Amino acid sequence: MTFRLYDTATRGVRDFVPLVEGHAGLYLCGLTVQSEPHVGHLRSGINFDVLQRWLRHRGFEVTFIRNVTDIDDKILAKAAEQGLPWYALASAMKRELDAAYAALNVAPPTYEPAATGHVPEMLELIAELIERGHAYAAEDGSADVYFDVRSWPSYGELTRQGIDDMEAAGDADPRGKRDPRDFALWKSAKDGEPSTASWPSPWGRGRPGWHIECSAMAGKYLGPAFDVHGGGVDLRFPHHENEQAQSRAAGRPFATYWMHNAWITTAGEKMSKSLGNSLVVSEVLERVRGIELRFYMVASHYRSHVEFSTEALEDAAVGFRRVEQLLDRLGLGADREETPTAELPAAYVEALDDDLGTPAAVAVLHDTVREANRLADAGDHDRARERGAAVVAMLDVLGLDPADPAWRASGGAADREAALTSALDSLLGALLAERDAARASKDFATADTIRDRVKAAGIEVEDTPDGPRWSLT
């Protein structure tokens, strides 16, 4: 079977046919670095990370571009509020975003272009649009340049909307526009804006409109035509519609497939600072580990709306620990020395081939875990390990292999935790030896007293065929 992908433009699942055999060019609209990222922001990154991993697994050479919007109205406004230069805010938030991606093992893209680094490319594209009669300098003498939606007959094709059915932009500044739906390619510098926030252009000093950056950067790094373009559902309109219009109006075929992920909401509403319901990644990571959060996010389909709840998150974490326990049992966990190779189960391959069907893939994962446990229970260590190796291979594709060095938290906190664990282990050693001796002489009262005392301290002791094992509750 071939890999199939749901394409927003055609509203159906289609075979993935790359423009260049064996190669896949991906573009993901990254984030505007204006505040600390919440879990919803990370969904597109995780989704494209899985896409990238799956394509690579299937033998494609992948070029993956994920941009960063580092200049826009919000950044300017927030920076002003906080008394910071806009670039300082953008830069600080970019570091937060990088940390969040790293904490969830989202592999870096091939290249991560920033809008501010691509003004010349944007100016070139704008000039070409003017030349072709699809854009015009504002008629009010400002440096604004607008895209002329009426000049592009297929405007609205991505989201199937007719220009005349669209609501006119209520809050958009209509000055100098031929049609209220025309959108800015270049925004003139305004009084009170920092001088560092504008660049020279043939039409006057200003800064890029929101949409033009993606067209310019996708064109630069992936060429006039590329395979998959993605982002959150909210970007379909206007952002992606406009990107496509301006790119195609400039003679570039642009994306072949459009991939949009659904929202993660809390309390039925999208996350937003103003609603006070943002689940900032750094806070969620105080509750569960990064690998558990990633598992939770990967276990539902990218096109399904997810209602985030801590209960569901913790259920998922419990389920994932079961998988990890199986790996530990077989010596294939985080500390394993070598990774045996294994084929992916056919059902798993079929699941991911079908529009990245991660829920079905996770079901196969669980089935395989159960099988491995059954074999191990029966003492068939070799076959159990074989199944375990398949589990590792499946986890790896999803970016969930516990042995992936990416999960090794860096910095002092992790080192300290390792030191504490080792200290506890040596202290517990004597107690557990005492308990073992009591059990051996069938003095279960003493054995249970020790277990209860340790439990009161927040440590659970389990007896396994290989001796007692302890863990923090």
Next chain:
RNA sequence: GGUGGGUUGGCCGAGAGGCGAGGCAACGGACUGCAAAUCCGUGUACACGGGUUCAAAUCCCGUACCCACCUCCA
């Protein structure tokens, strides 16, 4: 007004005409000194009302409710 999506068992979450995806929880059993872990087993779930069909959670018609986008949004 236009465009698109949704409503599935105690909870989460797949599926898209015919065997109950999977997980969490619960209950029973095996194992265990007792537990834990693991394994085996246990559920008459598809918003509502009609219809089509041998067969509908799935298709059609209608109704209700929810959500997203319509130029700030992951």
